[in-house]
Amino acid sequence: MFFVDTIEVSGLGNRGYLAGGERTAVAVDPPRDIDRVIEAAARRGVRISHVVETHVHNDYVTGGLELARVTGAAYLVPAGASVSFSRVPVRDGDRTVIDADAGLALRALATPGHTPHHTSYALEEGGTAVAVFTGGSLLIGTVGRPDLVEPRLTERLARAQHASARRLAAELPDDTAVLPTHGFGSFCSSAQAEGGDTTIGKEKVSNEALTRDVDTFVADLLAGLDDIPAYYTHMGPANAAGPAPVDLTPPVLADAEGIAARLAAGEWVVDLRNRVAFAEGHVAGSFNFEAEGQLATYLAWLIPWGRPVTLLAESPEQLAAAQRELVRVGIDRPAAAATGGPSDWVRAGESPASFRRATFADLAGRSRDGVVVLDVRRASERAEGFVDGAAHIPIHTLHRRLDEVxxxxxxxxxAGGMRAAIAASLLDAAGRDVVAVDDPFDKAEKAGLTVRRP
Known part of the structure; x- marks a missing residue:
């Protein structure tokens, strides 16, 4: 018998896996906070004998190297990946025994496309594939995007994705479970997954790479590619060099004077509370990235890389969870932190700042004289419809373009309120009179606003 446990990394839209038998197991594409994987192995009562990477990741810092070091596991990385550390190079067709007693082994399948060296791993029981770890190759209904490595390689890699997906479909049984790393919110996916479980057989009838000819598939894939988060530039090099161990101990505490000093020095002070609480009261000049939202993705995307960040949280638990999220994208140590609320964070004699929240119905009922409607969605979202007369500056560019508002x-x-809250906090910190529209975009037309479509 075998097991496969999923290690959810929901904030980044990814999954890692622990798979094995009664005694030993393999970790696939583990997150940087490796204690979660170690705890999963302890619950199963197994030793992690192998750690494998499907590719050098572009969207998060891996925990693979450190997990292998801590556990003494063999570290398997595709042979074509250029890395600066010692590892076991994996080539197409290599077979690695995971648990001999259970008859479990991994078979490497070269599946270039997401990266040139991308490798999938079929988990075999008694020589028959029962699952396949597909990383950024065959995802649920789609494939990993091919444009993260080098622009000149994008079309070639898109064609490779088509061929790789078809190789998996041709060589593996229909009931083989497909276990991708990306596709659950990650920008490494060319589209987002619908549903959480799939098989080779299901993908044969629903996956665009398996239902379309190569030219149609490539044209549609390239046309649908979205913006690439800026921090991706730093992830691949960090993973290729070999990430350092993480430090999740509590950061230095900052009092109100310290917070003010850090703001004055140009550091980022990030309030992790929910957007309703932030709008009602916050430290002037601070930015709102909700801990329960896509904190790591959007903070890492917007912050000037390497800029010190101080975290403001409502509780030690919220702070600790945020630290864990941020180390996954290379924001290793907050410069400082504070817990509590605005009354604890502003200096004596000062009052918290605030701004209004509203709905699209409120906007429809407001005179447009002197009002600027700012759409901070991505261009691909705006292309499907936008409020007539709205200015457009995507959220990930707004901090550099405030003077264009x-x-x-x-x-x-x-589209829903989270990014509007981030944008409102940026504008508020810049001294603008701002109203955050906290409402689903599909309410705009229903509220009486004119929505233009192509």
């Missing part, structure tokens, strides 16, 4: 009272919206 027209004069007036700014009503900022996104």
């Amino acid at each position: 027209p004069e007036g009272e700014v009503w900022v919206h996104c």
Whole structure:
């Protein structure tokens, strides 16, 4: 008998896996906070004998090297990946025994496309594939994007994705479980997964790489590629060099004077509380990235890389969870932190700042004189419809383009409210009169606003 446990990394839209038999197991594409994987192995009562990477990741810092060091496991990395550390190079067709008693082995399958060296691993029981770890190759209904390595390689890698997906479909049984790393919110996916479980057989009838000819598939894939988070530039090099161990101990505590000093020095002070609480009261100049949202993705995307960050949390638990999220994208140590609320974080004699929240119905009922509607969604989202007359600056570029926001009272919206809250905090910190539209975009037309479509 074998098991496969999923290590959810929901904030980044990824999954890692622990798979094995009664005694030993393999960790696949583990997150940087390796204690979660070690705890999963302890619950199963197994030793981690192998750690494998499907590719050098572009969207997060891996825990693979450190997990292998701590556990003494063999570290398997595709042979074609250029890395600066010692590892076991894996080539197409290599077979690695995971648990001899259970008849479990991994068979490497070269599946270039997401990266040139990408490798999938079929988990075999008694010589028959029962699952396949597909990393950024065959995902649920789609494939990993091919444009993260080198622009000149994008079309070639897109064609390789098509061939790789078809190789998996041709060589593996229909009931083989497909276990991808990306596709659950990660920007490494060319589209987002619908549903959480799939098999080779299901993908044969639903996956665009398996239902379309190569030219149609490539044209549609390239046309649908979205913006690449800026921090991805730093992930591949960090993984190739070999990430350092993480330190999740509590950061230095900052009092109100310390917070003010850090703001004055140009550091980022990030309030992790929910957007409703932040709008009602916050430290002037601080930015709102909700701990329960896509904290790591959007903070890492927006912050100037290497800029010190101080975290403000409502509890030690929220702070600890945020630290864990951020180390996964290379924001290793907050410069400082504080817990509590605005009354604890502002200096004596000062009052918390605030701004208004509203709905699209409120906007529809407001005179547009002196009002700027700012859409901070991505261009691909705006292409499907936008409020007539709205200015457009995607959230991931707004901090560099604040001077482009027209004069007036700014009503900022996104698709649901989270990104609008981030944008509102940036504008508020810059001294603008801002209203955060905290409402699903599909309510705009229902509220009476004119929505333009192509």
